[in-house]
Amino acid sequence: MPDIKYFDTHAHYDVQFEDDLSEVLDNIYKLGVHKIVDVGYSKESSEDAIRLSNKYDYIYSAVGFHPQEAEKDNNVNILYDWVRDNKKIVAIGEIGLDYHYDMDKKLQKDLFISQIAIANELGLPIIIHNREADMDVLDILKNQMKPNVGVIFHCFSSSLEVAKEVLKHGWYISISGTITFNNANSLIEVAQYVPLDKLLIETDCPYLAPEPFRGRRNDSSKVQLVAEKIAQLKGISIDEVALNTYNNGCKIYNIKE
Numbered sequence: 001m002p003d004i005k006y007f008d009t010h011a012h013y014d015v016q017f018e019d020d021l022s023e024v025l026d027n028i029y030k031l032g033v034h035k036i037v038d039v040g041y042s043k044e045s046s047e048d049a050i051r052l053s054n055k056y057d058y059i060y061s062a063v064g065f066h067p068q069e070a071e072k073d074n075n076v077n078i079l080y081d082w083v084r085d086n087k088k089i090v091a092i093g094e095i096g097l098d099y100h101y102d103m104d105k106k107l108q109k110d111l112f113i114s115q116i117a118i119a120n121e122l123g124l125p126i127i128i129h130n131r132e133a134d135m136d137v138l139d140i141l142k143n144q145m146k147p148n149v150g151v152i153f154h155c156f157s158s159s160l161e162v163a164k165e166v167l168k169h170g171w172y173i174s175i176s177g178t179i180t181f182n183n184a185n186s187l188i189e190v191a192q193y194v195p196l197d198k199l200l201i202e203t204d205c206p207y208l209a210p211e212p213f214r215g216r217r218n219d220s221s222k223v224q225l226v227a228e229k230i231a232q233l234k235g236i237s238i239d240e241v242a243l244n245t246y247n248n249g250c251k252i253y254n255i256k257e
């Protein structure tokens, strides 16, 4: 359906795509995905994201250091240089806390807070990676975020209570292909609850391919399956999900059409 446009608000094209990358990206655009944000998680991946967004009109980039970088020796001040030189960087991310693996929490918090300060200063929204760290992420955001700087909770996986808290602050909730998995019970409640003006959709490709492609390499065309599932859960049309999430993506990332 060529007139429905989709926005994949969170993707990673620096891994698992090599020889076929340009073919995949051309095809995705033809399938109706007309905006993508390629998200960095380290120095190298952020530089890759910038390069990709410079090459493709419809791709934008986010730059930042994921909590998995916390124990490494990174200088976050490079964010200033990247943003100053590149008009297509639309966010700082992905940043946050990941308590799933045994990584130093203090270092993770320091890295997170230092990047929030930069985002506040630059006036760029942040993309949050939150895994099993709800309370600390919310505490830090409440204490550190400037009120008018946007926040996206990417690949939302927390409870409905946490979603309510996120929405209370005017922050956005992004839903990935995990909504199609058969253990998605609490995410289903969240998807049904989130108002259409605070909802985003993403693939987090090459990871998290939705059913029936679970376990395979994911790409942005599969964001349509996320939209379809949400439409079904909310009892609305897929066009309505696509249109609202597209417009929300442009709004939060400050992309003018």
Ligand SMILES: [Zn+2]
Binding pocket: 094, 128, 129, 130, 154, 155
């Ligand atoms: Zn993430």
Ligand SMILES: [Zn+2]
Binding pocket: 010, 012, 039, 094, 204
């Ligand atoms: Zn990601």
